[in-house]
Each structure stands twice: as C-alpha cells, then as structure tokens.
Amino acid sequence: MPRHVFVPVFYRQTPNAQPAVDETSPDEWLEGVYSNQLLVVSPDVKSSSTIPSLMATMLEALAPVDGDRALEIGTGTGYNAALLCHRLGDSNVVSIDIAADLVNAARERLALLGYRPTLGIGDGTDGWVGGALYDRIIATCAPNRIPQTWIDQTRTGGRIVSPIATGIAVIDFDDNRQGTGHFLPGGAFFMPLRPAPRPADLGSQLADITSANATARSVELDESVWFDDAFRFIQALELPGLRFLTTLPDTGVTIFTHPDGSWARIEKGTVAQAGPQRLWDIVEAAYGQWDELGRPGRDKFRLDINPHVQQVRLDGTDATWQLPAVP
Ligand SMILES: C[S@@+](CC[C@H](N)C(=O)[O-])C[C@H]1O[C@@H](n2cnc3c(N)ncnc32)[C@H](O)[C@@H]1O
Structure with a gap:
C-alpha cells in the first residue's frame, strides 16, 4: 500500500x-x-x-x-x-x-x-x-x-x-x-481518545510547580525508571494520564503531572509533590510491586470485561487493576 x-x-x-x-x-x-x-x-x-x-x-x-x-x-x-x-x-x-x-x-x-x-x-x-x-x-x-x-x-x-x-x-x-x-508483548504509545482530560492550564500549573514550596523527600527510585518500557504498562494502569515533562534542557528538573492536577517535581534527588495524589509515591510503590511480581511484560496480563467492570490481571497471580470508569 x-x-x-x-x-x-x-x-x-x-x-x-x-x-x-x-x-x-x-x-x-x-x-x-x-x-x-x-x-x-x-x-x-x-x-x-x-x-x-x-x-x-x-x-x-x-x-x-x-x-x-x-x-x-x-x-x-x-x-x-x-x-x-x-x-x-x-x-x-x-x-x-x-x-x-x-x-x-x-x-x-x-x-x-x-x-x-x-x-x-x-x-x-x-x-x-x-x-x-x-x-x-x-x-x-x-x-x-x-x-x-x-x-x-x-x-x-x-x-x-x-x-x-x-x-x-x-x-x-x-x-x-x-x-x-x-x-500483545510490545509497547504502544497512541494518542488518547479526545477530548482527553488535561490539566486546566498547564502553563500556570507549571509556574506553580516550579515555584511551589511543597513537602519534599528524597527519591528512592531514579526518575529514569519511568522510561522502562515494560514498567510503563503497570504505571499506566496505576496512573492513567500521567505526563512527563522536563522543564528546560540541562536544568535537571523533571516534572510529572496528572489530569487531576497532581504533580511531582524531581530535582537533585529530592521529590516535591502536591495535589490530590502523591504521584511519585504511587510510581515508586508500583515499581516495587512490579519488581516483586518478577517484572512481567505486557503479554503476561489478561483483560476481563463484563457490564460492571473492566479489569486487568496478571496471569497466575491475584494482582488486578481496574480500568478507569470513563473512556
Ligand atoms: C494515530 S492517529 C490514527 C492513524 C490512522 N489510523 C492512520 O492510519 O493514519 C489517531 C487518530 O485518532 C483520532 N481521534 C482522537 N480522538 C478521537 C475520538 N474521540 N474519536 C475519533 N477519533 C479520534 C485523531 O484525530 C487521530 O487522527
């Protein structure tokens, strides 16, 4: 063709x-x-x-x-x-x-x-x-x-x-x-079905994020884990819509935002987080769970759909993830 x-x-x-x-x-x-x-x-x-x-x-x-x-x-x-x-x-x-x-x-x-x-x-x-x-x-x-x-x-x-x-x-x-x-085994990073939920105004949110005085702690996991292709799957199940941004090249600042307004800012080994969810806490916990489960790839997961629930499960385990209520 x-x-x-x-x-x-x-x-x-x-x-x-x-x-x-x-x-x-x-x-x-x-x-x-x-x-x-x-x-x-x-x-x-x-x-x-x-x-x-x-x-x-x-x-x-x-x-x-x-x-x-x-x-x-x-x-x-x-x-x-x-x-x-x-x-x-x-x-x-x-x-x-x-x-x-x-x-x-x-x-x-x-x-x-x-x-x-x-x-x-x-x-x-x-x-x-x-x-x-x-x-x-x-x-x-x-x-x-x-x-x-x-x-x-x-x-x-x-x-x-x-x-x-x-x-x-x-x-x-x-x-x-x-x-x-x-x-299927491979990763697939498609654009979301529009209109996708987005932060109301990413520009002003970013200004807040870079200046905010949110509670901070040391990171336990380097932010590069976000790019581990197989881990991206569980992470997307845990936090659908999570976005990764670097502020400016060479600033060493990494920012994650979520459509619900939550954000995490990682800089020099410290993470500051605010909003309804503590994004980096969730990513670190998900990484620990994925590691314990033996770092399974996408092809080890199943999807069950009935009129009430759409659920992903890891074959041969009790681990399950509910898909969000809204398409
Ligand atoms: C990756 S492109 C599709 C590629 C296409 N199949 C091709 O062969 O070129 C994704 C498409 O999904 C469309 N799209 C996004 N949200 C949609 C929605 N809610 N309903 C229908 N189409 C949508 C976008 O406009 C975009 O053209």
Missing part, C-alpha cells in the same frame, strides 16, 4: 516532542514516509501515521476473515482504512475520526487509490451505530477503558483490538457480551 499518498507532509519532532512545523525536503520526506516510523501529520500534533510495523501487528491480531465488517476508530491519514479495504472490500469498512478535516482529506486520498469505505466524522467513544454490528473493531487512539458502545456494536464472537495503558489489548466477546482479552 503506498504510504506517500496518505502522508503528503509530516512534521519533525524535537526531543521534547514539540512539533517542528517546517515542511521537509522531498528526499527526506520520501525516506521518512517509507521508514518504519511514526509520523506526525498535523502541526498541532493531533494526528499521526502509526508505525507501519505496529499497524501490521494490530491488523494481524484483528485477524479479519472474508466477509467481516470492520470499524476503525481514528481514521487519521486513511492509510489503515486503505489496508482494511484491501482485505475486506470497501463495503465492509467503516472508519471514523473526530477531526472533520482529516476525514475529508482521507476520503480524497482513499478515492485516489479507488477505495470508498464509509467514513464518518464523530466522537469514536460512541462507535458508529450506522454500520453496526461489526465483526471487528480496531482503535488507533487510546481509550482508558473499552467504551460500552464498542461492545454493544460488536457481534457475538467478534473481536476488538485497542490500545489500553500503553499496550495493545485483543479482546474476544462471547454470547453474553463478556470479553476476554490478552495483551
């Missing part, structure tokens, strides 16, 4: 993940488009073209068969929708995105290649009832839990593949719409 048709421009990212909005040179553009990389495709970083190998892994896990109807949440560039059309035929594919401009651009690009799936503009949290029921639902933006609408719109025996807590969940549904799922 030609990716360049779907990614006419991408934006370079700085180390702080800020967008570089200058258009790339033709050579760099083609090289980037045909590399196994995530490409940011909107200057406000609200959409990206997923890493091709991750898209392939997710589609393999989706395992659609001839005649299946599929819904994609997060049309973005339209590339993944084109792959679904190639496999299932246009009439069996519905793809939706919250951003009208992306959907309109994707429609034109798909048509250039002769694909005319049903495209919708709307909040993916609601699924797309017009095309239901689906045999397969694939999400390329990350909810905190599987929205009930997706479950309601999935046929008995159907499958949902979705990012959850930095992993990819593969969930099968039985006659009673109970879901049983597992996680």
